[in-house]
Amino acid sequence: MKKKFLVLWVLSIIGSLSFFGINVHAEESSSKVVTQHVMYDDLSSAEKNVVIQGQPNIKILHDQEKIKLVYKQGIGEPKIPDSNNKEKLSVNYPTTSNSQGSLPKTGENDHTIYWIMGISLTVLTISLFIWKRKSLKTMLVLFIFATGFSYSTIANAAANSLPKETVQTLAKNGTVYSPIVTVDNYEYVGYIYTYSDNEVNKQTGNVTVKYQDADGKSLADDVTLTGAVGDAYSTEQKTIEGYAFKEVQGNPMGTYKKEDQIITFIYEKVMQTGNVTVKYQDADGKSLADDVTLTGAVGDAYSTEQKTFEGYAFKEVQGNPMGTYKKEDQTIVYVYNLIEKDGSVQFILNDQIDDKEIIVWKNGNSTLFPILYYVWDQNDLNSKVTDLTLNGKVGTSVEIPSSYRNLFDPQNSDLTDADGDPLYKGTPVYAVYKDASGELQLAPDYYHFYARLDNYDNKPSLYLDETQVINFYINVLVEP
Numbered sequence: 001m002k003k004k005f006l007v008l009w010v011l012s013i014i015g016s017l018s019f020f021g022i023n024v025h026a027e028e029s030s031s032k033v034v035t036q037h038v039m040y041d042d043l044s045s046a047e048k049n050v051v052i053q054g055q056p057n058i059k060i061l062h063d064q065e066k067i068k069l070v071y072k073q074g075i076g077e078p079k080i081p082d083s084n085n086k087e088k089l090s091v092n093y094p095t096t097s098n099s100q101g102s103l104p105k106t107g108e109n110d111h112t113i114y115w116i117m118g119i120s121l122t123v124l125t126i127s128l129f130i131w132k133r134k135s136l137k138t139m140l141v142l143f144i145f146a147t148g149f150s151y152s153t154i155a156n157a158a159a160n161s162l163p164k165e166t167v168q169t170l171a172k173n174g175t176v177y178s179p180i181v182t183v184d185n186y187e188y189v190g191y192i193y194t195y196s197d198n199e200v201n202k203q204t205g206n207v208t209v210k211y212q213d214a215d216g217k218s219l220a221d222d223v224t225l226t227g228a229v230g231d232a233y234s235t236e237q238k239t240i241e242g243y244a245f246k247e248v249q250g251n252p253m254g255t256y257k258k259e260d261q262i263i264t265f266i267y268e269k270v271m272q273t274g275n276v277t278v279k280y281q282d283a284d285g286k287s288l289a290d291d292v293t294l295t296g297a298v299g300d301a302y303s304t305e306q307k308t309f310e311g312y313a314f315k316e317v318q319g320n321p322m323g324t325y326k327k328e329d330q331t332i333v334y335v336y337n338l339i340e341k342d343g344s345v346q347f348i349l350n351d352q353i354d355d356k357e358i359i360v361w362k363n364g365n366s367t368l369f370p371i372l373y374y375v376w377d378q379n380d381l382n383s384k385v386t387d388l389t390l391n392g393k394v395g396t397s398v399e400i401p402s403s404y405r406n407l408f409d410p411q412n413s414d415l416t417d418a419d420g421d422p423l424y425k426g427t428p429v430y431a432v433y434k435d436a437s438g439e440l441q442l443a444p445d446y447y448h449f450y451a452r453l454d455n456y457d458n459k460p461s462l463y464l465d466e467t468q469v470i471n472f473y474i475n476v477l478v479e480p
Contacts, residue, residue, distance in 0.1 A: 031172040033058075034066045035179050037162035040189050043070065051190040058177045060170050062195040067179060071162060074187035162186065203229040205256030210264045211238055219243060219267060227256045235263050242298065243267035272298040274325030279333045280307055282395075288312065288336060296325040304332050310464055311343075311395035312336035341394040343463025347404050349387050350473045358433055358443045369433035372440070374449060374474060376403040378430045381440055385429050385451065385474070392463040400460070407451060407472050408459045415448065415477065424477055426450035431476075446479040 040048070051070055058065055162183060170177065181188045204226055211220040219240050225233050234253045237245060250263035278292040288309050294302050303322045306314060319332035356371045374385040388404055412422035429451050431443040443449070451472050460468045 029172045030169050031060045031062060032064050033060065033168045033170050033177060034064070035166045035168075036066070036068045037164075037183065038068050038070055039162070040070050040072050043192075047192060050192055052193065053190040055181065056177075056179060056191045056193065058193060059174050060172055060177055061174055062172070063198045064196045065177070066194045067177075068192040069179065069181055070189040070191060071183060071186040072189055074185055203258055205229050205258055205261070207233050207235070207254075207256065207261045207263060209235045210262065211240065211267070212264055213243065213267055213269060214246065229256050229258055231256050235265075237265055240267055242270055242272060244270045272327055274298050274327055275329045276302050276304070276323075276325065277329065277331045278304045279331065280309070280336070281333060282312065282336050282338060283315065298325050298327055300325050304334075306334055309336055311339050311341065311462070313339050338393070338395040341465060343392055343394045343465060343467070345390040345398050345400075345460045345463070345468045345470065347388040347407075347470045347472060349385060350471055352473050353476055358431060358447060360433075360435070360441075360444060367436070369435065371431045371433055371443070373432050374429045375432055375442075376406075376429060378442055381432055381442075394463050394465055396463055398460045398463055398468075407453055407470075408456055410452065410456065413448065413450070413477070415479070424448070424450055424452075424475070426452040426475070429474060448477040448479070450475055450477075 040051075043051075047068075056067055056069075058067060181191070205228075207225040207227075209223040209225065210218070211222075212218055220238060223236075225235070227233055232253070232255055237248070237252070244267060246266045246268045248263065248265050250261065252263055254261075273295055274297075276294040276296075278294065279287070280289040280291075281287055289307060292304075294304070296302055301322070301324055306317070306321070308314075313336060315335045315337045317332065317334050319330065321332060323330070351374075353371070357368045358371060359366045360369055375381055375383045376385055377383040383403065385403075388401070390398060390400065392398060406427045410425045410427055413424045413426075415423040417423060427450060429449045431447060431449050432440055433443060435441050451474055453470070453472050458468075458470070460470070
């Protein structure tokens, strides 16, 4: 009989534990939620500064969630918090608002052990009653005593102390946990919320940042950012030479997720122009032709021309005769050597006076004298006007004597017509004759001799391969 009694007692304990469903299975995606009831006066200064007022509504997202419900000793009815009031005494609270379903409430006293004891005694009493009916009265007394002990203990604990700490295992799926905060004889102040995650359970996410043109062509290397899921990330809008930012596809700032994210910065090509200046010079840096400036879009191709110059041979080019335009100006110099050849310039006198004689009046008598020659300077009878040949190296400058140079700068005559216009335009020259005594004399001043050109714009500057011929003519105007 004693063995039966012992077996029944053990079975009653096991049955009681099974009845209350002690769960030892932990889900992989679960959170350990700890709820504590504490007195405000027992908090540290740091804890008092982070107490949050209002009803706690906690999203279950982390491996460990801890809520401390804070109270003061109250008198009379407990203070019911406003569920809409989430004012914090010191720091910000990460508010949540998800109502995906209700979770088990907490706040009542945890007196499971007393229930187990009471039910165990009840089962034991019934068992004894079955085996020993004679002891029925004794069993009833024991049953009443056990039941009364259990309920009196619960009532006494609820009346004199805050509820004990509770630990629950809840699904980590973002549902809202809202514990009961009212406790008889205590004034609810607020709550302190903390959380943590197991290192092994932390997940990471990747954000790939791309830089492309409108056609999808990559303009810079991809950048991959990695961080814990839920942590914040930010991307960089780069400056790319020759391109202007157009738009970004994706969120340039956000939080890491389990799924890979791609952020693409799109750029448009900017039309920039560049200049190429082409110079043509001899070996001494002297310009042989006007500079040529080429302009085009940066990156486009350019090509330059190697010109040919009379009396010069190409030597070298400095710079790239073909290439692409750049933002910076470029200079290309073609250099030429002077060719050592002889050149000449000839001034040819053309006397257009038919009667090469002059009339000289003296004492009322006139005498004809032949013109011997002409001079440039009336004060120098040796400054004869004649043909002139100048020689020099091809490409070098032609140095023209001043008397012949004046041919290219004609003067207006002092003699004018009825309208006041000059009778001729040219360079003055003077006729020389020999008088009866054999002396050289200038023609009388009523003879106006002058030299002229057909073309005043062909003044030679450089010696060329071919001979340059300048024809000039002698004319005369005689005053009546």
